[in-house]
Amino acid sequence: MSTDTQPTPDGAPSAEEFEALQSRIDELEDELAAVRSDVDDDPQKMVIIATKGTLDMAYPPLILASTAAAFGYDVTVFHTFWGLEILHEEKADDLKLSSVGNPNMPVPNVVGALPGMDRVTTRMMEKQIADNEVATVRELIETSIDQGVEFQACQMTIDLMDYDEDDFFDEVETGVGAASAFQEMVEADIQLLV
Amino acid sequence: MSTETPTETLDVKGQNCPMPVVKTKGAFDGLAPGGTLEVVATDSGSMSDIKGWADSTDDAELVDQQEDTEDGEAVYKHYIRKTE
Numbered sequence: 001m002s003t004d005t006q007p008t009p010d011g012a013p014s015a016e017e018f019e020a021l022q023s024r025i026d027e028l029e030d031e032l033a034a035v036r037s038d039v040d041d042d043p044q045k046m047v048i049i050a051t052k053g054t055l056d057m058a059y060p061p062l063i064l065a066s067t068a069a070a071f072g073y074d075v076t077v078f079h080t081f082w083g084l085e086i087l088h089e090e091k092a093d094d095l096k097l098s099s100v101g102n103p104n105m106p107v108p109n110v111v112g113a114l115p116g117m118d119r120v121t122t123r124m125m126e127k128q129i130a131d132n133e134v135a136t137v138r139e140l141i142e143t144s145i146d147q148g149v150e151f152q153a154c155q156m157t158i159d160l161m162d163y164d165e166d167d168f169f170d171e172v173e174t175g176v177g178a179a180s181a182f183q184e185m186v187e188a189d190i191q192l193l194v
Numbered sequence: 195m196s197t198e199t200p201t202e203t204l205d206v207k208g209q210n211c212p213m214p215v216v217k218t219k220g221a222f223d224g225l226a227p228g229g230t231l232e233v234v235a236t237d238s239g240s241m242s243d244i245k246g247w248a249d250s251t252d253d254a255e256l257v258d259q260q261e262d263t264e265d266g267e268a269v270y271k272h273y274i275r276k277t278e
Contacts, residue, residue: 067212070219071250133210133236143216 045074046190049181053082055095055125055137061194062086062140068190069147076188077144078181080154083194084161087153087168092137097122145171152176200273201229207236207269214240215247218274222254225276230257233272244272253278 013021046068050061061083065075085091099105099112099121106124111117129136135143145151152173158165165174185191204221206214214235225231233244241259248256257273 063212066216070212070216070247133208135210135213140212143213146220147216 043072043074044190045184045188046076046192047181047185047188048075048077049185049191049193050077050079050083050086051081052194053085053091053095055097055122057194058086058092058095058137059134059140061192062137062144064192065149066140066144066147069144069149073190075144075147075149076152076181076184077149078152078154078176078184080157081161084153084157084163084168086137086141087151087172088163089167089169092141092169095122095137097125141169145169152181154178154181199230200232201225203232203234205234206240207234209235210237211239211243213237215243218244218247218272219251222251222274222276227253227276227278230273230275233274235270235272236267238268238270240270240272244274248274 046064048061048065050058052058061077065077068075079087085095096118099107099117100109105112105121107117107121112121141151150173151169151171153165153168153176155175155177158174168174202221202225204217206217209217214233214237218231218233221233222231233240235244237243241261245256245259248254253276255275255277257275258271259273260271262269262271
């Protein structure tokens, strides 16, 4: 085996090698310190993309968002397509449950498809929520806002679904698109699509 | 029994997940260092949730957790000290 620099007779590195190693160690230590301070300074971050607007599917993003905020995370929830309904000031209190397409429903699909069945199953779910002392969608949104959760409404789907920016809760940020959501996801420790 | 007298008490009886943890965080933020927050909940999940929250919150030390009965209903009491 041949090396460019000859080791000293006792096998110890030469003075040049020693110096090079030492300066490399210093360099790496500086880098590590910089990485550590970045990690320590920035609070951890979670981004949720909320795409569903049914009563049952409004809960997971809101519960996780408020919980993560309680754990000290910076939380952004980006609402797109039917997820916008959750942030809609009037519709948020009136989200529906679909009585078809869910095999866990107590009614068969053919019955669920009858007119008015969505209203029946939604009422049942609302009663379950109240009986079990689970917070309402509005309570969870207000609590999340109090905890510093940032709610964003996708501008493209606001336009697509013919909503107005004033339709949403005051604290909701509008005028944001996929690029800003993606950028936040890149920086986040946790990214979820609901 | 808790060794310390709580500085403040948060009553989250009748509230379910995630409210006990979320409200604990809110009350804990307003607590002076060295103070102890007592959280009284009826949600049995609060035993594990508040422990988890305290474990990952730097200045929160879970001093004690107790299961009690009030008016025939189970209540869960949590004592969290603010260390700094």
